[in-house]
Amino acid sequence: MFFKNEKKIFLIVFFFFFMYYYNNYYSFSQYTHFFFFYNYMSFFFFFFFFNMTSHLMNVVLIFIMFFFFLKNTFVCKTFSFNMGYYFSMDFFSFFFVLFTLLLFIIIMMHSSNKVMNILTHILIFLILLVFTISNFLYFLMFFESVSLLIFFFLKNFGYYKERGVSFFYLFFFNYISSIPFFILIVYMNHNLNYTFNSLFNFLNTYLYFFLFILIFTTKLPMYFSHMWLPKAHVDSPTIGSMLLAGILLKMGAFGMCRYFMTTSNNLFFILMNLSFIGYFFTSMLSMRVLDIKTCIAYSSIYHMNLALIGLVVYTMYGSFYIFLGHAIISPLMFFMVGLVFDYSHSRNLTLLKSFFKINMIFFYSFLLVMLMNSGLPPFLNFYGEVYVFIMLFNFLNMKTLFFFFGFVLGGYSNIRIYIMLTSGNKNQNGKKIFLKDLLMVVLFLGSYVVFSFFFFSY
Structure with missing residues (x-):
């Protein structure tokens, strides 16, 4: 069995030592774009092409990515960088990504269901995009995609037959709250450049403020839009509850942080x-x-x-x-x-x-x-x-x-x-x-x- 995966394991080890050497030899500030791009693309290259390796190897891949984020936290003290128009990280998104990788390492160590592991890998990809994307429209697309996968977790891996009711609550509150916001985006299409800073001039009226804030306060959740959360947790498997608490709620929190950083109302x-x-x-x-x-x-x-x-x-x-x-x-x-x-x-x-x-x-x-x-x-x-x-x-x-x-x-x-x-x-x-x-x-x-x-x- 080891011989069968010998080349794949060798490539993973080679990737780890190459990135460690490169990140120590060159200045992080001078090679920010390359570092960010290579970490992302190499990680997902290994996932898609070497996903048939052992479950332990998949955990190792995520740990490698976590290691480099952690290195820049404690050694380089570097929390922000950007890559063109679509990707960027600041202090807040950096630590959200770091904690997300840590959570997924533990979830994958606990999980033994093959379908659940595949969905977990896809969730890693989408959630990292949510926390690092600069374009507001793409942010919302990936934001709702993560919610959809978590719905799938609840619907297919829940404990009880009554989980259909929990699924309905989760779907109703999260997607009904998203519809007004997408209508607002379409209405303001010609006046937005789809960055968070462009929201400042449009959210000073009661209607726009309510339509925008509803999508994040439901995910957070704020009181009066919270009824879905206790029901979803009761009927979710352990991993589903960990994802709800550690990921879905934090996406709502991340959206609120972004909003409060760019506007005052x-x-x-x-x-x-x-x-x-x-x-x-x-x-x-x-x-x-x-x-x-x-x-x-x-x-x-x-x-x-x-x-x-x-x-x-x-x-x-x-x-x-x-x-x-x-x-x-x-x-x-x-x-x-x-x-x-x-x-x-x-x-x-x-x-x-x-x-x-x-x-x-x-x-x-x-x-x-x-x-x-x-x-x-x-x-x-x-x-x-x-x-x-x-x-x-x-x-x-x-x-x-x-x-x-x-x-x-x-x-x-x-x-x-x-x-x-x-x-x-x-x-x-x-x-x-x-x-x-x-x-x-x-x-x-x-x-x-x-x-x-x-x-x-x-």
Whole structure:
């Protein structure tokens, strides 16, 4: 078997050492275009022509690309570059790409379904284009293509027969919200050059603002357009939930960051009031439900509304830290809950008491995850929440009381999940956690810790 794939493995190893030598020998700033082009094209050349190699080789390919992005993060301190009219990266898109590659490495290590692996490869291609494309029209095309593939995940790999209802909610909210925006694009066709900066002059009216913002607030999701998310998470497989939390929500966040970077609008405070409502009520709802996946889904809505409040009060970096922290912690929570479901065949908190006592590494890892999700210092969520609070206090003194109240409710919800899963006598119905699963949990946590301290020093 090794001899059969010997040439392919040799080419992969050769590509790795060539890129490592070239990127060290030449100045990154002088060869930005070549570096960016070669990383993209070589990666997808290997994928399309050598996809029949072992599953491990495909993981190695993604890790190689992740390695070069990581090198320029910690060594070169280079976060932005461009390649002509269509591709560019800035600080925000750079880290969205980096975290996306990390998430896909872990997803592919966990997945064993061949069709799911093929779809995952296609998703990598489309999502990297979403985060690096400069042309606004192409951005929307790839944006909706990713949503379509995630719909396919839910429809074909969901757990229950009722997943058709979840699929309908997901399809209805996401695509109905896209139709008005495409109508707006057609209407303004002659006045736009399809860059984000060109939107500044067109979104100062109530109608245009509503049509534009709807597509991103539904993906984020903002409260009142969030009903699809808990249903989709409940019926999705583990990988589907990780993609929803780590990718689809971050695409909505990325679109909102792009929009708030290029324009200023008095109508933003409408969004802030809606986000306050969502921040408060979703933290209350997460305390009432017993399905652990639904609890985590409401926790995602809670954090996304908090980040949206930060964007409205111009705390771009605070919201960005919340988005990035959520991009790792939320998929990790769904991954751990997926393991619980695989071993116990239940997601009901009352039936899963003391389940995590079957493995002490898993026990303490889950405690750390819950604390990180609650904004434990010195991690990313803590930085983001502090920045949002400081700016919010400068804008609206009294409404910060609601912020604190929602923060306490969200923390209580996380502690409640942890106590219910760890209290009581040792659960005898569970099975031993596999070493591979524990390693992926450690990889998730290690990545989150490393990037938290990197942003703290940066």
